[in-house]
Amino acid sequence: MEFSSKLLENAVYEVSQLPGIGKRTALRLVLHLLRQPESQTLQLITALGNLRAEIKFCKSCHNISDVEICEICSNPLRNKEIVCIVEDVRDVMAIENTGHYKGLYHVLGGKISPLDGIGPHDLTIEALIKKVKEGTVKELIFALSATMEGDTTNFYIYKQLNGFDVKTTTIARGIGVNDELEYADEVTLGRSILHRIPFENAIKS
Ligand SMILES: [Zn+2]
Numbered sequence: 001m002e003f004s005s006k007l008l009e010n011a012v013y014e015v016s017q018l019p020g021i022g023k024r025t026a027l028r029l030v031l032h033l034l035r036q037p038e039s040q041t042l043q044l045i046t047a048l049g050n051l052r053a054e055i056k057f058c059k060s061c062h063n064i065s066d067v068e069i070c071e072i073c074s075n076p077l078r079n080k081e082i083v084c085i086v087e088d089v090r091d092v093m094a095i096e097n098t099g100h101y102k103g104l105y106h107v108l109g110g111k112i113s114p115l116d117g118i119g120p121h122d123l124t125i126e127a128l129i130k131k132v133k134e135g136t137v138k139e140l141i142f143a144l145s146a147t148m149e150g151d152t153t154n155f156y157i158y159k160q161l162n163g164f165d166v167k168t169t170t171i172a173r174g175i176g177v178n179d180e181l182e183y184a185d186e187v188t189l190g191r192s193i194l195h196r197i198p199f200e201n202a203i204k205s
Contacts, residue, residue: 001023001027008030011030011033012026012027012030013026015029015030054066056068057107058070058072058073058107060073060104060131061073061104061105061106061107062106062107062108062109062124062127063089063092063105063107064089072092072096072104072105073104077102078102078103078104079102079103079104080103080104080136080137081103081136081137081138081139082102082103082104082137082138082139082141083103083104083105083106083128083131083137083139083140083141084101084103084104084105084106084140084141084143084193085105085106085108085128085140085141085142085143085144085154085157086105086106086107086108086143086144087107087108087109087110087111087144087145087150088107088108088109088110089107091107091143092105092107094186094189095143095189095193097186097189098186098187098189098190098193099190100190100191100193100194101193103139103141106124106127106128106131106140107124108123108124108125108128108144108153109122109123109124110122110123111123111144111145111147111149111150111152111153112149112152112153112156113149113152120156123153125156125157125160128157129157129160129161132161132164132166133164137166138166138167139166139167139168139169140157140161140166140167140168140169141168141169141170141171141193141196142154142157142158142168142169142170142171142199142202143170143171143193154170154199155203158199158203167198168198168199168200169196169197169198169199170196170197170198170199170202171189171192171193171196172191172192172195172196172197
């Protein structure tokens with residue numbers, strides 16, 4: 001792609017680094033930003049800058065938050081004995097949208113994936129085990145997507161829990177294999193949480 005301006009080329013390059021955005025789409029977006037009022041573009045830049053500078057991860061569940069302990073963890077109405085293990089903030093949002101879950105979460109920050117160089121220590125698994133050791137958690141719900149990486153991660157955590165007095169369950173699979181949680185419709189996902197099954201049964205089948 002031949003550019004008449006180095007400034008334009010740089011902006012297009014940076015935008016094209018985003019997932020799913022090719023050079024052509026990047027050019028279209030950048031030209032759009034140029035056409036709209038400057039104040040609007042500045043609002044976008046400010047929002048992204050603030051996000052990077054001020055975003056926090058909840059000290060307890062590791063979800064993205066504006067404060068040290070997120071609103072879910074600090075809500076006295078939530079059941080602190082049940083913890084739902086999810087991959088990232090999108091899963092928390094999807095499950096919250098169902099309105100069927102009143103426990104807490106633990107956000108792993110990914111799944112174990114040797115091909116992508118992601119091992120157990122790159123995730124928040126140690127913090128999860130520590131939480132279980134403290135003794136308040138009575139049930140852990142595995143709610144990772146039903147992919148090979150999701151299953152590997154579930155099983156790794158399950159093995160780490162050996163010897164602890166904690167019930168492990170997994171969300172019922174109305175959600176098909178390889179479906180990401182965030183794409184499941186709210187009714188299906190809500191049902192999956194209500195009709196969760198013991199994790200032992202899931203690994204036998
Ligand atoms: Zn939290």
